[in-house]
Ligand SMILES: Nc1ncnc2c1ncn2[C@@H]1O[C@H](COP(=O)(O)OP(=O)(O)OP(=O)(O)O)[C@@H](O)[C@H]1O
C-alpha cells in the first residue's frame with residue numbers, strides 16, 4: 554500500500570503525520586518505507602539526519618530513473634536509510650529542486666513532440682522507483698511539499714491512497730478544494746488505482762468552538778465522498794518538540810494525547826488497507 558500525504562497548503566501537519574503514522578505502523582510490526590518528497594527535507598531532518606550531508610537522496614534516484622534506469626536498483630539500495638529495523642527512509646534535500654525543473658522540461662518536450670514516447674513520462678518517475686521496492690514493504694508513505702506541482706503529481710500517480718492532513722480552521726478547510734480537485738483528476742486520467750482518499754484533522758483542540766465547527770463542516774462537506782478519520786490529532790507542544798531530537802513522537806512522548814491519536818489513525822489505516 555502506497556500512501557501520499559498531501560495538501561496544497563503549508564504547515565498542515567503532512568510531515569509530522571507521515572513520520573508518526575509510519576512509526577506507529579512500524580511499531581505494529583509492519584515493514585515501512587517513508588519517502589521524503591519535499592525539497593525542504595523536513596522529514597529527513599525530523600528523523601535525525603542532516604539533509605545537506607547526504608550524498609544519495611531522492612533527487613539522485615529520480616535523475617537515475619530518468620537517465621540510467623538500469624542502475625536504479627543499486628542506487629536505491631545506497632539511498633535508503635534504516636532508522637530502525639523496519640522503518641526506513643528515502644531522504645531528500647534541496648537538490649530535489651533540480652528535479653522539478655527537469656520534470657517541467659520533460660513535460661514541455663512531450664508537448665512539443667507527443668509521438669516520441671521512448672522516455673519515461675515526467676509524472677511517472679517516482680512510480681518507477683517505488684515499483685523497485687514495493688515488494689519489500691507493507692507500507693510506503695510519501696511526504697509531499699505544499700505545492701501542487703509535478704513533484705506532488707509524481708506522488709499521487711504512484712499511490713493507492715491519499716491522506717490530506719488539514720487543520721480544522723476555516724481557511725484551511727476551504728483550501729482543501731484545490732487538493733481534492735487534483736486528486737480527482739489523477740484518479741480519472743493518470744492513476745485509477747488511487748482508490749481511497751482520507752482527510753486527517755491535525756493540531757486539534759477538542760475544547761475550541763472553532764475546531765468543533767470546522768470539523769462538523771468538513772464532515773458535512775466531504776464526508777460522503779471520502780473518509781474522515783474518526784480520530785483527529787490533538788494539538789500538543791510535544792509534537793513540535795520531537796523533530797528537534799530526531800525521534801518519533803511515539804518514542805519521545807508515548808503517552809501524549811497526539812501520540813495516542815497517531816496510533817489510533819495507524820490502526821484505522823491498517824483496518825481499511
Ligand atoms: N498536533 C500538533 N500539535 C502541535 N504542533 C504540531 C502538530 N502537528 C504539527 N505541528 C507543528 O506544526 C508545524 C507544521 O507541521 P509539519 O511540518 O508537519 O507540516 P507540513 O504540512 O509538513 O508543512 P510543510 O507544508 O511546510 O511541508 C511544525 O512545527 C510541527 O512541529
Ligand SMILES: [Mg+2]
Pocket residue numbers: 567568569591595596696697698
Ligand atoms: Mg512538510
